[in-house]
Amino acid sequence: MENKTVAMEFLDYLRYEKGSSENTLSSYKRDLNLFFSEVPKNFQSIEDEEVIEYVDKLSKTVKRNTVLRKIASIRAFYKFCYINKYITDNPTESLKNLKREFKLPEVLKLSEIKDIIDAIPNTPEGVRDKIIIKILVATGARISEVLTLDIKDVENQDYEFIRVLGKGSKYRLIPIYSQLEEEIKAYIENDRKILVLERKEKESENKNKKKGHELEYKLFLGTRRENFWKRLKKYAKNAKIEKNVYPHIFRHSVATMLINNGADIRIVQEILGHVNISTTEIYTHVGKRELKEIYNKVKIGDEE
Structure with a gap:
């Protein structure tokens, strides 16, 4: 339209x-x-x-x-x-x-993100949602990019990078930290298999190619943007976060954390996949190692 x-x-x-x-x-x-x-x-x-x-x-x-x-x-x-x-x-x-001040929208502190994750139950669905949030924070990807990930998008990258399909049908590789690599592997081997079995039971009398593809290839089963948004609101409320929490706030938060940790604005633009005419000229090629070093500064992990 x-x-x-x-x-x-x-x-x-x-x-x-x-x-x-x-x-x-x-x-x-x-x-x-x-x-x-x-x-x-x-x-x-x-x-x-x-x-x-x-x-x-x-x-x-x-x-x-x-x-x-x-x-x-x-x-x-x-x-x-x-x-x-x-x-x-x-x-x-x-x-x-x-309306009153021209500034970027509210962002979450790392401690607040951890509080939200801690408020999620350790059920198969809860583990799935925790992984989704951690990927959002570790990559700065859009929620639509994360929810459409196939298993091969991490498996084929040896779990060190995630391949996301962004705006304009362009793929980009984004590094993830080692602890999240292990958590994704564990999710695929355990919680995801439980979700697959539950989905097969529900769909035993109503199968089609699309659902078959989802069961076999999709990294995250049984969730859409609208449903995840509703669950995220509940998790934030349980964590007593008073800010307006929505999936895109993680993207804003990641950009802020990266810049505060010394990342060049051009690197942030490339990581987030911001492609527009006015900023394309200042984009620079970023090596994978440099990206990984930057992300190690903002990873979510259990504190010692």
Whole structure:
């Protein structure tokens, strides 16, 4: 679905259902046109980092009240898209933190991440979710990239790297620390096998090729982004974390931890797979050993 088509549908909604004035409609239209010209991607593939970068750039050139109005326009548009199920993840959620101060969204401290992991039960499903969170933190990958991993994406890399399929159908290798390597192996050999048996019992009378592929190849069984998001909220609540915890917060947290531990911003961009026209030129080739040394600084492990 094209940006222009959805934008027109949104404006029609404001005109005919909300009764907005023509001046208001004109403002929304201008704001959306500017947004899509500055972030030239399909509305469904735009991520919160790109929205934040756009607002940050905007705040340096126009007055504060103008920025706040444009934020309201973008948020209203994406709320409309979310309600109408054109998107499953709203990239403007982080803008709630930008209404008063233009800064990056809240991040988790390493201790808070450990508290969340400790709040997860040691059931096969719980072990699976712990591994998912640890991979999110160890790699900075998107939740969609982690949940679509096949076993071969770690097995073929000798468990030292994870191969993720990112935006633009581009693969990238991301190193993981040795303790997580062992935990993934143990999960595959033990907890995952239990989950496979449970799934086979449930699907014994209703099998298809897709489910067969999942049982045989998928690293993480029985979880989707929506379901994981709900469980993560519960884990965070049990850990008494008052921050708004959602899968993408781990990605923000990883970037912050890497930079605080001395990683060059260009390395962070390559690790996270941020590919856009304005930053491609400053990307540099990063050797695998250098990446692994950086990640060893932010690994999650049991403290001695």
